[in-house]
Amino acid sequence: MNNSPIILDGNCVAAEIKERLAPRVAKLGANGIVPCLATILVGDDPASATYVRMKGNACKRLGLRSIRIDLPSATTTEELIAAIRELNRDPAVHGILLQHPVPGHIDERAAFDAIAMDKDVDGVTTQGFAQTAFGFAAFPSCTPAAIMAILAYYKLPVAGKHAVVIGRSPILGKPVSAMLLNQDATVTTCHSKTEGLPSFVRSADIVVAAVGKPNFVRGDWIKPGAVVLDAGYNPGNVGDVDYEACLPQASAITPVPAGVGPVTIAMLMKHTVDAAEKASGTN
Numbered sequence: 415m416n417n418s419p420i421i422l423d424g425n426c427v428a429a430e431i432k433e434r435l436a437p438r439v440a441k442l443g444a445n446g447i448v449p450c451l452a453t454i455l456v457g458d459d460p461a462s463a464t465y466v467r468m469k470g471n472a473c474k475r476l477g478l479r480s481i482r483i484d485l486p487s488a489t490t491t492e493e494l495i496a497a498i499r500e501l502n503r504d505p506a507v508h509g510i511l512l513q514h515p516v517p518g519h520i521d522e523r524a525a526f527d528a529i530a531m532d533k534d535v536d537g538v539t540t541q542g543f544a545q546t547a548f549g550f551a552a553f554p555s556c557t558p559a560a561i562m563a564i565l566a567y568y569k570l571p572v573a574g575k576h577a578v579v580i581g582r583s584p585i586l587g588k589p590v591s592a593m594l595l596n597q598d599a600t601v602t603t604c605h606s607k608t609e610g611l612p613s614f615v616r617s618a619d620i621v622v623a624a625v626g627k628p629n630f631v632r633g634d635w636i637k638p639g640a641v642v643l644d645a646g647y648n649p650g651n652v653g654d655v656d657y658e659a660c661l662p663q664a665s666a667i668t669p670v671p672a673g674v675g676p677v678t679i680a681m682l683m684k685h686t687v688d689a690a691e692k693a694s695g696t697n
């Protein structure tokens with residue numbers, strides 16, 4: 415038992431990331447460049463609309479431009495790709511974010527892969543994933559980058575540790591597994607077909623929950639002293655970790671809200687500023 419776990423405060427981590435962006439945004443501005451993020455939302459899922467609005471608000475607070483494109487749920491893959499290509503061609507747009515998930519009839523992979531590499535600030539393209547996996551300097555996807563930023567901010571050791579990632583989605587479980595591996599963790603990626611999931615989690619020094627099931631990770635799965643990172647964003651702002659049950663076991667744990675979420679948005683802002691600097695050669 416551990417009676418004083420560190421509560422990993424995502425708002426603090428996000429504040430530091432955004433503070434460091436301010437002078438860079440000012441310098442770009444002095445050169446007549448305003449970093450610009452285009453967000454695309456297909457359909458009218460209210461939770462997705464909330465996240466997209468939060469991203470737009472974060473841009474505004476940092477002095478970034480944002481363009482919001484809302485497409486009807488009946489949009490075809492071809493129409494969506496056409497909208498993405500138009501943003502690819504627009505030199506004033508530095509980053510493009512296609513909000514996941516898109517309606518089921520759309521080929522989401524094809525749409526993600528239509529995003530120009532140098533504007534893939536959300537790290538969703540196949541090429542971006544490949545670069546992330548190989549440890550090159552692409553924009554990694556934002557939630558995995560947020561998880562790594564939280565570990566770094568609190569100086570939590572990764573090398574040599576057993577990290578168990580629950581979930582293998584293309585923009586969360588898979589890339590965060592690769593990023594942990596690149597920092598010399600021993601990584602086990604668990605998923606819905608994993609047999610004996612609790613026994614894997616029980617051996618983890620670092621647990622990353624990315625399953626999309628509310629309160630899925632139970633307290634008795636957590637090895638005493640483990641670090642627990644909750645990347646879940648279920649309806650009603652509920653994470654994938656049963657926080658109250660895991661808290662007494664963990665040495666450090668992210669809450670939901672105010673854990674991984676705000677850092678995800680800060681990373682998106684950072685990547686957009688990075689992209690604007692690269693595009694303009696101003697860094």
Ligand SMILES: Nc1nc(=O)c2c([nH]1)NC[C@@H]1CN(c3ccc(C(=O)N[C@@H](CCC(=O)O)C(=O)O)cc3)C=[N+]21
Pocket residue numbers: 464465468511512513514515536538556557647651670671672673674675676677678679
């Ligand atoms: N292409 C794509 N990229 C994404 O990065 C992406 C996505 N699609 N689809 C949905 C998920 C979810 N996501 C969140 C970001 C911030 C919070 C966040 O900041 N949440 C606040 C609370 C939210 C509130 O106040 O309503 C918090 O945890 O403190 C949550 C969830 C990004 N996602």
